Amino acid sequence: MDVPNEARADAETAPGLERDMPNCSIARTLEIVGEKWTILILREVWYGSSRFGDFERVLGCPRNLLATRLRKLVEEGVLATEKYKEPGTRSRPKCVITPEGIDLVPAVIGLMRWGDRHCSAPDGSPLLMRHHACGAHVEVRLRCLEGHPVPVEELDRVPGPGFRTKPVERDG
Known part of the structure; x- marks a missing residue:
C-alpha cells in the first residue's frame, strides 16, 4: 500500500496512533526472540554450547520449554542443526548459529x-x-x-x- 506523502509526514510527528502495528519489525522480532530462555539459548550458543544437554545443564530450563525454544530458533533460521558423532555413540544433533543469528x-x-x-x-x-x-x-x-x-x-x-x-x- 502506497502511503500518501501527507500521511507519511504525519507519521513522522505523530506518536504512532495511525501506524499499522502488526507490520512493526520490533514486534515481529520479539515474536521470535523476545522471551528470556530464547535470549539465554543464544547467549550459550555464542559462548560455545551446541548440544541439548549442555543447554539444559547450564540454563536449568525445563526440557519441554528448551526443546520448544530450540525448535522455534531453527524454524526461524536463527539456528541450524548439524549431526555430530562421538566415538562409540549414535549421531546426535547440535545447534549452530546461522548468519541470521549472527545478526x-x-x-x-x-x-x-x-x-x-x-x-x-x-x-x-x-x-x-x-x-x-x-x-x-x-x-x-x-x-x-x-x-x-x-x-x-x-x-x-x-x-x-x-x-x-x-x-x-x-x-x-
Whole structure:
C-alpha cells in the first residue's frame, strides 16, 4: 500500500496512533526472540554450547520449554542443526548459529551492556567482551551508514518502504 506523502509526514510527528502495528519489525522480532530462555539459548550458543544437554545443564530450563525454544530458533533460521558423532555413540544433533543469528549479536550485546550498567552485581560485570585483535572492550554504538556516531537525540524516524497506516474506519 502506497502511503500518501501527507500521511507519511504525519507519521513522522505523530506518536504512532495511525501506524499499522502488526507490520512493526520490533514486534515481529520479539515474536521470535523476545522471551528470556530464547535470549539465554543464544547467549550459550555464542559462548560455545551446541548440544541439548549442555543447554539444559547450564540454563536449568525445563526440557519441554528448551526443546520448544530450540525448535522455534531453527524454524526461524536463527539456528541450524548439524549431526555430530562421538566415538562409540549414535549421531546426535547440535545447534549452530546461522548468519541470521549472527545478526542478533549486537542486540544481545546491547542487552548485556545495559544490564552491566543498570543491573549488575556490586562487584561488576560478570563477563566482558573484547576485540580479539587488539584487546579493547567492545561496545554497541549507533552509527549512520557514512560512519558518523549518532546520538539517540539525533535519530529521525521516517517511514520506510513497508510503512502502513491503519485502515480508516468509517461510520456507516
